[in-house]
Amino acid sequence: MTTFGRLRRDPVLLALVGLTLLGCVLFFALDGRTLDQVRVYWVAQVPLDAALAYGGWRLRQLAHIRFRRFWSMISFAGACFAAGDSVQALQTLIAPGSPSLDGGAVQTIFFAIGMSSNVIACLIFPQGLTTLRERFVFWLDATTVLVGGGVVAWCFAFNPVAGGDVNRVNDSVTAALVLVATFSATKVALVQSPPMRRIAAWPMVCAAMVQGVATFLPGDFQTLEHPYVFVIRLAPSLLIALGPWIQQVIVRSGEAHQPVKRRPYSLLPYGMIGITFVVFFMMLPETTSSQMYGATVGVVVITCLVAGRQLVAFHDNSLLLGRLDTAMQELRDRASYDGLTRLANRTHFGELMRDSLMRDCDGNGAVLLIDLDDFKTINDTMGHASGDTLLVEVAVRLRAAVRADDVVSRLGGDEFAVLLPGASPDVAGRVCAEILRRLAEPVEIQHHTIVTRASVGVTQARPGDDPQTLLSNADIAMYEAKRRGKGMWVAYTEEMGSRISAEAVLIREMNTAIDENEFSLVYQPIVRLSDERMTGVEALIRWNHPTRGTVSPAEFIPIAERTGQIVAIGRWALREACRQAAEWRSELPGPFTVGVNVAGRQLRDPELVADVAAALSVNKLPPEALSIEVTETAVLDDEESNAALVALRGLGVKLALDDFGTAASSLGLLLTCPVTTLKLDRSFVESINTVGRQSAVATAVSQMASALELGSVAEGIETAEQRDLLRSLGYQYGQGYYWSRPVPPGRIVQLRAAERSPAAV
Incomplete structure (x- = not known):
């Protein structure tokens, strides 16, 4: 089943979406009854917050150890939201007062603590930055966004037009936290090894964005006379709760994290600069002189031109880096794979063997060494082009004969190797028999029918073995197969090793x-x-x-x-x-x-x-x-x-x-x-x-x-x-x-x- 199929059938995700839809239906059904709408809003918040807290805690146990601190802080943030919204819901049900979507002092404190926990979790998460330059660029971008958010909060908090009331101060603080959270969550979603897949990260990013949009909406969208206001304010809680549960479905399905290619530059700082300029113009007094206004516009235009020029340069550099990455990938491909058969070459096969031995501490697995019998005769009688054609066909048949996770390699000439991770002696024997069976099937080359035979040496991996030892043992067994008459497979024994050691x-x-x-x-x-x-x-x-x-x-x-x-x-x-x-x-x-x-x-x-x-x-x-x-x-x-x-x-x-x-x-x-x-x-x-x-x-x-x-x-x-x-x-x-x-x-x-x-x- 695909990831989307699993998500569509997950009961928790269906329950969260269903709860939110029920709340939206009630908002419209209770139109004109503002107090009841507010009660539905705060009551619906609590299970969504609890889902965020519990989902983060579950991921702390399921996810990789390097992600546990991140998910612990996300779970703590959800718990803070749940606590604050529970207090506000009880207060609304017991002593409602005037209907309002703005929380009281307790709810505001818990919200600030929870949002700060989210921000810190995103900021302290390892970004995968290895060089001093990469770290400097990241924190330069982060500081730009943080300062921009602070400017926005400052302007809304102390703008004389706003009157400096408590609600406006609360909104400005919320806006600043939301902007910072948006930046932080976006950064986490775009790092090379993220704590969650993009499909799980983007709902949480969108939650912060919707929250910010709701904060800056004009007055008509802030009143409680319209049901859709409740929908807009409830949507972020659903989105942020979905992220951990989507990631749980992915983790339980066993899908590994897919590294995200890091972009050479980020647009976030430039977007924040633009927002800062917009807010700055909004805050200019109506009595601003034309000279001052013209100078301000000039500064903004110049800044925008410089930023535009820099983005063009970044884009050009990005194209160059893309071509360089492509060239580097081709070089790595040539260094790791055989040019004729596209199988792993000797160097890459050794690395894969080393990785497999390190992952499997019990030393399970087997290595096969395969040498075609009398291949020189084909090269001498039919030419090297025919020999190459045969090698390609042999590579195809070897891939078809092994299991899905096995690794086939061409070590050179007519010598091939196969890595069988976790294979017992019986499994290795069945693979050898299947290889010999498939190779023995006639192949047509230049109107000639050729029947290929091969000698196969098998060795079982043991704790402490290194790749060179395994290949050497498999080589000994392969030559023993040739000595016994070719066209067969032979398993390595200690007696063979002793004899070869004496010969050495x-x-x-x-x-x-x-x-x-x-x-x-x-x-x-x-x-x-x-x-x-x-x-x-x-x-x-x-x-x-x-x-x-x-x-x-x-x-x-x-x-x-x-x-x-x-x-x-x-x-x-x-x-x-x-x-x-x-x-x-x-x-x-x-x-x-x-x-x-x-x-x-x-x-x-x-x-x-x-x-x-x-x-x-x-x-x-x-x-x-x-x-x-x-x-x-x-x-x-x-x-x-x-x-x-x-x-x-x-x-x-x-x-x-x-x-x-x-x-x-x-x-x-x-x-x-x-x-x-x-x-x-x-x-x-x-x-x-x-x-x-x-x-x-x-x-x-x-x-x-x-x-x-x-x-x-x-x-x-x-x-x-x-x-x-x-x-x-x-x-x-x-x-x-x-x-x-x-x-x-x-x-x-x-x-x-x-x-x-x-x-x-």
Whole structure:
């Protein structure tokens, strides 16, 4: 239901309006019976005043703590009005005297106290002014209005024409208080964070204005001969009572205060100056000389011209400030939102997370980190424009998948985040499932149908968590989802955090391992199966950790590839292997080849080819003595890696396709990669004597190598039976524990020198 709908159905508001309408009907029904009209007037005042008092007291309990003092003083003012009007009503009913709408001494005192309480409440209410200049301008305007009201009161109180009677003095005091109250209430209604919404404030402002108009009406409108005089005098009491009850309806409905944009200048002081001049002319004696009158008019005209010129300048400045505010808003918008998807950006998302954590002391809520799977393929194959179109569509679907109060953000690239305030693990899981469901719906881009998948990491907020911790935990869970096969969501656990923490320590230690000479190379012989003589070795890296001992390559190589540290480690291994190969060539007769493993990340390094050329040149090593070993997955559908292999082959080095047969596109690679050797993966060797399928694969690889005039190496040979079978299948070279485990460089010299039977070796 809308605010206006609630107001129309509120019983208190209906009762207040109904009571006032009943009084108005009685005023007209009792026309000519002035005493009864006066009694109705004072009796009707009391419930309206009580409604103001009780409404203010209720708001003191319902409103924000910073508004409580304001509403306490409004309630006190209503109580004063009720007390004074009750005394006057009783007096009118019991001892009426002459009918009059002017209160007696008691009523006048209570009215003055109540009006003063209203004025003070408005004046002491925080105006939201932060700078010294803003406070100075506000109090300059306030003083102008207060002085103007004082001048009006002074003129009416001591004007000789008025005769200085008590009624005129009372009217002048009332007029001054009403003018000040009008100014104060208007100020409260226009501050940026007001105690009440405008719909509630303006009835109270209008009450003061109507009261002031009633005070200054000509004599014919002041007499009690006309019923409408009673209506005009009763209307302010209704209006001022409506304000608190309207605000109560708004507060109970849960609607927040809407900040009011502060105007750069106020017209109130200029209006008060105009009123002062009007009163001044009214007070001029009839015998004023023409010279004095002309001078006075000149002063007034000049003042009005200066004020007009100043208002024009204010208006121009206001337009400039408006354009500046618009520009600032655009800048803030660009600083807070992503330009492509219009989602919150990383900075703004962090601020929203921080605010949410501060509001929710229990730490409830969840954060999702979403990364599109294989988004790079779309950019590479369809162009960045298509990628941007997809990102916009993903943003739309994410908004549709979350709840109304959730926050969706684009952190950058194809990475999104969602803040779920107050969400339990079950709710977070349902949101994740809905996100994956919506993203999986096909989308049409450039006449192509694309099905988007994503990996989602979820973390629950806990007391004391900060935004960076939550994003980090969600990131860990998201990478775990990718590791498990993509297209799924995974919730963060402490075990994941412990594993990542251990990896982080390993990453930091790898940064210094090269400088501390903690890496070393061991070498596994490669023998010619026809005569079992060693023709080369494969270099394998080892990490001799100072406290943990030997760290397995299976533990640190995947981490090094993911972080990019493999480039520096691989560069060191290449140089060390070439240095050792050159040393061996000077000691050992005959051709001898050293194989060095190169990861996919290294193949995409633009310095790789130059590094290989430099290592060969520095060590005076012939290119044919070096074999670069790469896996199928490292070059699969990667033009950049394939170009690097072509350049390496141009240097004259050998290229071996390692672990051949394990990837999905091995046959296609043979047509694009300039390899010289195929190395059969050990998984096809371990049961080659007993499993027919493995024997068939091994046979096919040998035949392909022979047909393409490529060298063939079988890895993982551990028995004489495996050696004999592979030799019979046509494999040229073998490698495995049957001849030797990976050994230090000195042992290679010994093995090469022996050149005896495998059993003796």
